[in-house]
Amino acid sequence: xxxxxxxxxxxxxxxxxxxxxxxxxxxxxxxxxxxxxxxxxxxxxxxxxxxxxxxxxxxxxxxxxxxxxxxxxxxxxxxxxxxxxxxxxxxxxxxxxxxxxxxxxxxxxxxxxxxxxxxxxxxxxxxx
Numbered sequence: 001x002x003x004x005x006x007x008x009x010x011x012x013x014x015x016x017x018x019x020x021x022x023x024x025x026x027x028x029x030x031x032x033x034x035x036x037x038x039x040x041x042x043x044x045x046x047x048x049x050x051x052x053x054x055x056x057x058x059x060x061x062x063x064x065x066x067x068x069x070x071x072x073x074x075x076x077x078x079x080x081x082x083x084x085x086x087x088x089x090x091x092x093x094x095x096x097x098x099x100x101x102x103x104x105x106x107x108x109x110x111x112x113x114x115x116x117x118x119x120x121x122x123x124x125x126x127x128x
Contacts, residue, residue, distance in 0.1 A: 002099045006090055009083040010104055013060035015111035018045060018053045020104060023062060026074035027088060033073045 014023050021043060026032055034042070040050035054072050058065040061077035076084055090096040 002096075002103050003083075003086050003090065005083040006087045006100065007103060009080060009087055010100075010107050011114070013057065013062050013080070014087075014104070015114070016053065016108045017104060018049055019057055021045075022050075022053055022057060024091070026063065026072075027084065030074045033071050035069050035071055039072065 014020050022039070025039075025043065036051035036054050037047055039054065040047045043050065054063065054070070055065070057063045058070070058072060061080060062074070063072045064075040065072050087100070090100050
């Protein structure tokens with residue numbers, strides 16, 4: 001069973017596999033910063049999904065962005081600190097990691113619709 005605070009964090013901010021990958025990159029390297037293209041090169045992902053995920057992580061309060069071509073830095077909101085610690089602890093345990101990944105796959109399946117109902121459009125968030 002996944003911790004309810006971790007589940008809420010996944011629903012609210014880390015609602016896709018790429019966002020989890022980015023979050024873990026920043027969590028493990030808290031002074032890391034970069035533009036979307038620099039980060040896409042580092043994680044071997046396409047620029048479009050990386051740019052969207054970074055923008056959403058910043059909108060949801062895990063990263064901050066500054067500059068005309070945004071440079072992203074790790075700066076989670078205070079209310080995320082405890083759930084982040086619990087997520088990382090869970091992710092470091094193989095059996096619990098399976099639960100987190102299973103929950104994330106389920107959350108990712110309805111994340112585009114949740115985001116659309118909060119101001120975007122479903123087409124902005126559909127996977128390619």
